[in-house]
Amino acid sequence: MAAITKDTLIGDILTLDSTTAPYFLEMGMHCLGCPASRGETLEQACMVHGVSVDELLQKLNDHLAKK
Numbered sequence: 001m002a003a004i005t006k007d008t009l010i011g012d013i014l015t016l017d018s019t020t021a022p023y024f025l026e027m028g029m030h031c032l033g034c035p036a037s038r039g040e041t042l043e044q045a046c047m048v049h050g051v052s053v054d055e056l057l058q059k060l061n062d063h064l065a066k067k
Contacts, residue, residue, distance in 0.1 A: 003061050003064075004016075004042065004057060004060045004061055004064070005042070005057070006041065006042055006043040006053050006057065007041050007042070007043065008041065008042050009038065009039060009040065009041055009042075010024065010029075010032070010037055010038050010039070010040050010041070010042065010045055011038030011039060013042065013060065014032065014038065016064075017063075017064060017067065019063070020060055020063060020064075023056065023059055023060055023063070024045070027045075027046070027049050027051040027056060028049045028051075029045055029049055042056065042057065042060075
């Protein structure tokens, strides 16, 4: 499975594995169904929500590695 990067789109992450949704909800991104949010990169979303992109990247890639 490919690793998620800062440039990966939120929509692509959710399509790849919908069980990643709680990580976005945890950071305050509650609009996952919105077309605009799904078109943001992980880095853009983290910037808007004041979350460390590196920490979220680690969590998401660790989660995917366990599958």
